[in-house]
Every structure is written in C-alpha cells, then in structure tokens.
Amino acid sequence: MSYPPYGGPPGGYPQQPGGFSQPGYPGGVSMPTPESASSAAYGGNPGGMPYPSQPGGGIGFDMGGPGGYGSAPGGYPQPPGVAMPAAPGGGQATYNAGFGGAPGYPSGGGFPSGGYPQQPGGGAPGYPQQPAGGAPGYPQQPAGGAPGYNQPPAGYGQPPPGGAPGYGQQGAPAQGYGQPGAPGYGQPGGQSYGQPGGQSYGQPGGQSYGGQPGAPGGLPGQQPGYSSVPASQPGYGTPNATSYTIKDEGTLRPQPNFNAETDCQVLRKAMKGFGTDEKAIIDVLGYRSCDQRQNIKLMYKTCFGRDLMNDLRSELSSRFENVMIALLFKKDEYDAYELRRAMRGAGTDESALIEIMCTRTNADIHAINAAYKLMHGRKLEDDIISETSGHFKKLLVSMSVGGRMENQTVDQNKANADAQKLYQAGAKRWGTDENTFNMVLASQSYPQLRAVFDAYSRIANNDIERAISSEMSGDLARGMSTIIRVVRNKSGYFADRLYHSMKGAGTDDRTLIRIVVTRCEVDMKQIKEEFQRRYGKTLESFIRDDVSGDYRKILMALVGGIP
Known part of the structure; x- marks a missing residue:
C-alpha cells in the first residue's frame, strides 16, 4: 500500500482495532502495532499496549493482565493461544528449529540478555536452555533411530527426553539428524557422519577433525566423518601373519662413536717401525663396517700421504693379508676383483663365477659391472664370453645383465x-x-x-x-641348481658353501674369505643358524678347528665369534 506524499487523506487514516494513536500523524492516524500483527497471525488479542522497559535490561511487551502476555524476566513471554501440534511427551512447539525464529517476533537486534525463558515441557522457541539430554535447535529424537530430514513425528514438537545429535551435544552414541538406521558412509557402528562416539563435530573432550592419538571417540588419529576400520581388517596397514617376513641380519655392525682420524693413528702406529701389531689392526678393521672402513682408507691417505692398502700388503702376508685387503674394498669392488681373479690366467674358477653371478640382486650386478669396467678397463660380459662356452656361457651372460x-x-x-x-x-x-x-x-x-x-x-x-x-651336467647343472637353491633358501646355500670350504683335508680359503667378507654385514646371522641346523655344529667351531693364528682371529671377529 502506498501513502500519498505530505500527509494522508483528508481527515486522516481511520483508527485501526487494537492500535493506539501516534503523535505527529494527521487526524489521529494509528500505526500497526505488534498486537495487531499478532492478532493477524494468531487470532484476536484485545487491547493495545505500549513498550515499557522490562526487568533485567531486556526490551519486551509488558502485557500483564487479562488477555495480555504474561511478563517474564529476561526475555519474550510465551504467546497464549498458539495453535501448534502437540509433540510426543507434551513438549512445547518450536518454530524454525535451530534458528530460534517465530512468527511475530523481531528477527534481530536487541534480544534480551538473559535469553528466552524456560518453557514447560522442555520446548522453547529459538535458543532455550535445554534440560539434560536435549539439543538446541533440532527436535529430540527417540532412542534407536531418527526419522528423515524435516519429517519428525507429530510435527515440530519437543520429543521425549533423551540424547540427540546437534552442535555441542554430548551423550551416548546416536544417529545424526536425518541419518537412516543402518550405518552409512563414514558412519562406524551406528554413529553419525562426522560424529564418532556420539560426540559432536569439534566437541571439546571428544575427537574433532584431525583428532590426536588417544582422543576418545575413535581410533588414534581418526578424523570424524571417515569410517573406522577394525584393527583386524586386512588391507589397511594392519599387520597379519601373511605380511610378516624375516629380516636378514649381519654379524658386523657399524661401530658407535666412530672416529676415522683416531683409527688411522692406531693403524699407522701398528705398522710403523720394526714389527707389526696385528691385534691393533684386527681391533680396528675387524670391527668397523664397510662404509667406516672406506672413511678410514680416505683419512689415512689424507693424514699420512700413504695408501693404506699398500701399507697392509707390505706389513702382512698370506691368508691374513688376503682378508685385510678384502676388507678395504667396497662390496661391488671386491666382487669385481674376485670375478677378474676367477677368469684371469690359465683356467677359470667357475665356482666363484657361479656363486657371485647367481646370488646377487639386480642392483648388485649393475654396480659390479660399473666397478669391473672402472677397475679393469674392460666389460664383464666380454670376459665371460671369452672365458666360458656353451649354455653355461649363456646362463652367465643372462645373469650379468641384471634384468630379473x-x-x-x-x-x-x-x-x-x-x-x-x-x-x-x-x-x-x-x-x-x-x-x-x-x-x-x-x-x-x-x-x-x-x-x-x-x-x-x-x-x-x-x-x-x-x-x-x-x-x-657340469657347470650348467651347477649354475642352474645354484639359482634354485638360492631361490628356496639363500642362507642355506651359503651355509653349504662354507661347510664344503672347510670339510675334509685342506681349506678352500678363497671361498671361505669371500663368503665371510661379503655376507658378514648382510645375512651372516641367518647363515650361522642354518649352518648349525644342517650340520649340528656352530660355524665358529668349524672356523676355530680349521684355521689358526691371526687368520682365525679376523674371521671370528667378522662372524661374531670369540677369537
């Protein structure tokens, strides 16, 4: 409706029922009042009232009297005669659940500081103080399930007392608003999406988004809204019997508190002057890892301008010298050194070729090829082709590619x-x-x-x-049998090789030294266990009975025995 400019019609606007005169309007024109609006929405309500101040600092309608609104401290009074569907349990009806709005009430600005008064039956419009187990905004759902969205039973009334999900609600686990009874996406064990353990999203004391280990309401580190995975369910990083594997373990480990400079001084002192202190050399090189020995070799030349390997060759001899020289090589360098030795000169050590080429990983083979080329200026494959023949040559060439x-x-x-x-x-x-x-x-x-x-x-x-x-037959049969035995039990293969290197008269020192030096940091612990299982004696006892002197001491140090 539009109003004519500069005043109303002649004689002013007619007086409206339930209104009161407004000063300043011509002809006693009345403006609509909250009572007239309430009458339009809820039915007639006789009498118009002013807007006096309310106790508690709030602004409301002082309607004390017959037919008026009962005054309540700190908030808006309950309008009488509102036709609302009764909720189960006799709760009072509410409007616009979760927002606190109701027809006829102002939508913003100047709400009473004390909030809305407590209503009979636990219901209240807007944001009332709820009894234990209630939830603001959303209608309370009966235990065991929740009806669909915007479909609570018997209207929007206050349901029977009990827990209900909501913002800030704590209590027993319950399904979320509009959540079907069966667990759905992100709903572990009948709990609502994003609400593990019946606790609300971001609820203090419960598990919030990005929860920390140990927080109640779910698995450690579980985020709300994502399904909980049972601890026994495979496929989620849970250990099980089929995923357990035995880890190889060596008998020689890196020395703690390692100091390359100090070790170099000990070695130089042991070899300087007349005589050699073999025990000091064993105590250093026999108890350092391969990486630590490489640091010692580099630091030795840095400090003294001398090559450690050459000094050891000049001071030591025989099989003890062979072990100490082998320890100064890198793993791939030592394999390349042994392969060249096996093919150099008259005859070929096929057993050494088979042992190295048929037991190493792809990465090992690639490193050996590079080291062989660097150390000897020739390709490993070319030497294999020139030194072997037939199907045995084909097998070794296939292994030298490292393409398994x-x-x-x-x-x-x-x-x-x-x-x-x-x-x-x-x-x-x-x-x-x-x-x-x-x-x-x-x-x-x-x-x-x-x-x-x-x-x-x-x-x-x-x-x-x-x-x-x-x-x-021959080398081809031994080469293919070696692959089969390594596939089935690599530790057993090396245990057999060690046993046969010391069995009977004489000792195959090259094989004994090569296996001890190359496996002491890889899987010597498993080899020792397999050795004792197969032959009824410890590897240490075999070494002690078969070799002697400093040679025995360094081998015992590498396999973890007592010299």
Missing part, C-alpha cells in the same frame, strides 16, 4: 604354464631344451619361481633340482 623381474608378483596361471614348459623341455622329451630352462630361471622373480617349482613337482611328480641334475 624382481618386483613381479606371483601369477599362478603363469607358474603352471612355465612349469609345463619346463616339463616339456626336459623329462617329457628326448634330450633337453636348455634355452627354456635358462629363460625361466634367469628372468622370473624369486616368489614366482617358487610357485613354478611347486607346480613342476605336481606336474612331473619330481623335484625341479633333481630333474636338472638328471637332464644336465
């Missing part, structure tokens, strides 16, 4: 197919197709090869290693 599929996962169908190929290439035919055995044994991962060996046993009713021994 180490990360290959087990494929049982492929394992069955490869086992069938091996059976067809060997026992099922006249003669042997060595290329098929080479292809499978040199390329597949260790876990995949174990599956192939098991499948072969079922198909051929024979063990794969026995089949190779019957189908092949």
Whole structure:
C-alpha cells in the first residue's frame, strides 16, 4: 500500500482495532502495532499496549493482565493461544528449529540478555536452555533411530527426553539428524557422519577433525566423518601373519662413536717401525663396517700421504693379508676383483663365477659391472664370453645383465604354464631344451619361481633340482641348481658353501674369505643358524678347528665369534 506524499487523506487514516494513536500523524492516524500483527497471525488479542522497559535490561511487551502476555524476566513471554501440534511427551512447539525464529517476533537486534525463558515441557522457541539430554535447535529424537530430514513425528514438537545429535551435544552414541538406521558412509557402528562416539563435530573432550592419538571417540588419529576400520581388517596397514617376513641380519655392525682420524693413528702406529701389531689392526678393521672402513682408507691417505692398502700388503702376508685387503674394498669392488681373479690366467674358477653371478640382486650386478669396467678397463660380459662356452656361457651372460623381474608378483596361471614348459623341455622329451630352462630361471622373480617349482613337482611328480641334475651336467647343472637353491633358501646355500670350504683335508680359503667378507654385514646371522641346523655344529667351531693364528682371529671377529 502506498501513502500519498505530505500527509494522508483528508481527515486522516481511520483508527485501526487494537492500535493506539501516534503523535505527529494527521487526524489521529494509528500505526500497526505488534498486537495487531499478532492478532493477524494468531487470532484476536484485545487491547493495545505500549513498550515499557522490562526487568533485567531486556526490551519486551509488558502485557500483564487479562488477555495480555504474561511478563517474564529476561526475555519474550510465551504467546497464549498458539495453535501448534502437540509433540510426543507434551513438549512445547518450536518454530524454525535451530534458528530460534517465530512468527511475530523481531528477527534481530536487541534480544534480551538473559535469553528466552524456560518453557514447560522442555520446548522453547529459538535458543532455550535445554534440560539434560536435549539439543538446541533440532527436535529430540527417540532412542534407536531418527526419522528423515524435516519429517519428525507429530510435527515440530519437543520429543521425549533423551540424547540427540546437534552442535555441542554430548551423550551416548546416536544417529545424526536425518541419518537412516543402518550405518552409512563414514558412519562406524551406528554413529553419525562426522560424529564418532556420539560426540559432536569439534566437541571439546571428544575427537574433532584431525583428532590426536588417544582422543576418545575413535581410533588414534581418526578424523570424524571417515569410517573406522577394525584393527583386524586386512588391507589397511594392519599387520597379519601373511605380511610378516624375516629380516636378514649381519654379524658386523657399524661401530658407535666412530672416529676415522683416531683409527688411522692406531693403524699407522701398528705398522710403523720394526714389527707389526696385528691385534691393533684386527681391533680396528675387524670391527668397523664397510662404509667406516672406506672413511678410514680416505683419512689415512689424507693424514699420512700413504695408501693404506699398500701399507697392509707390505706389513702382512698370506691368508691374513688376503682378508685385510678384502676388507678395504667396497662390496661391488671386491666382487669385481674376485670375478677378474676367477677368469684371469690359465683356467677359470667357475665356482666363484657361479656363486657371485647367481646370488646377487639386480642392483648388485649393475654396480659390479660399473666397478669391473672402472677397475679393469674392460666389460664383464666380454670376459665371460671369452672365458666360458656353451649354455653355461649363456646362463652367465643372462645373469650379468641384471634384468630379473624382481618386483613381479606371483601369477599362478603363469607358474603352471612355465612349469609345463619346463616339463616339456626336459623329462617329457628326448634330450633337453636348455634355452627354456635358462629363460625361466634367469628372468622370473624369486616368489614366482617358487610357485613354478611347486607346480613342476605336481606336474612331473619330481623335484625341479633333481630333474636338472638328471637332464644336465657340469657347470650348467651347477649354475642352474645354484639359482634354485638360492631361490628356496639363500642362507642355506651359503651355509653349504662354507661347510664344503672347510670339510675334509685342506681349506678352500678363497671361498671361505669371500663368503665371510661379503655376507658378514648382510645375512651372516641367518647363515650361522642354518649352518648349525644342517650340520649340528656352530660355524665358529668349524672356523676355530680349521684355521689358526691371526687368520682365525679376523674371521671370528667378522662372524661374531670369540677369537
């Protein structure tokens, strides 16, 4: 409705029911009042009232009297005669749950400092003080579930007492507003999305977003709104029996409080002048890791301008010298040194070639190739080709590439197919197709090869290693058997090699020194256990009985025994 400018119609506006005169309007024109608005919304309410100050500093309607609004300290009074659907339990109706608004009440500015008064039955418009177990804004839901969004039973009344989710609500676990009874996305165990343990989002004392370990309401570090994972459920980083693997462990560990300069001074003093202090040399080099020994070698030349390896060669001799020189090499350098020694001069040490080439990882092989080229100025593959022949040469060349599929996962169908190929290439035919055995044994991962060996046993009713021994001979049979034994039990393979190096008359010192030096920091603990299991005696006792002097002392130091 529009008003004419500069005043109203002649004679002024007619007096409205329930209003009162406003000064300054021509002709006693009345303005609408809260009572007239309330009458329009809730029915008639006789009499117009002014707006006096209320006790407690609030602003409200002083309507004490018949037909008026009862005055209540600190807030708006409850309007009588409001037709509202009754909620279960007799609670008072509320409007606009969660916002506190109600028709006819001002929407902002100057609300009473004391809030709204407590209403009978626990209901109240706006933001009332709730009894224990109630929730502001949202209607209270009965235990065991919640109706759908905006569909509480019997209207918006106050439900029976009990817990309900909301902002700042604490209590027993309950489903969220509008949450179906069955657990859904992010709802572990009947709890609401983002509300673990019945506690609210960001609720003090509960688990908030990005919760810390030890906070109640969920797993350590669990974030609300994400499903809890049972501790026994696989696939979520939970340890289980199938994921447990034994870790290889060496007997020689880095020396704590290592000081390369001090060690260099001890070594120089042990070799300076007349005579040599072998015990001092053993105490230093026999109890330092490979990396620490490299630091000592570098610092020795830095401090004294001398090469440590040359000084040791001039001061030591025989097998003790061989061990100390081996300790000054890096691991890949020592393997490259031993490979060159095995192929240099008349004859070839095929056993050393097989041991090194058929037991190292891809990374080891690549490092050996680089070290071999750097140390000897020639390619390892070229020397293998010139010093070996036949299918044995093909096997060693295949191993020198370092191309085994180490990360290959087990494929049982492929394992069955490869086992069938091996059976067809060997026992099922006249003669042997060595290329098929080479292809499978040199390329597949260790876990995949174990599956192939098991499948072969079922198909051929024979063990794969026995089949190779019957189908092949010489260095080729030993090379392929070595791969099979390493795949099945690497520690057992080296335990056998150590046993045979000391068994009977004489000692294969090259093999003994090479295995002790290269495995003492890798898996010597497991090798020792396997040695005792297979032969009933400790490795230390074999070494003590087979060798002597400083040679025995340095070997005992490396394998963790008492000299």
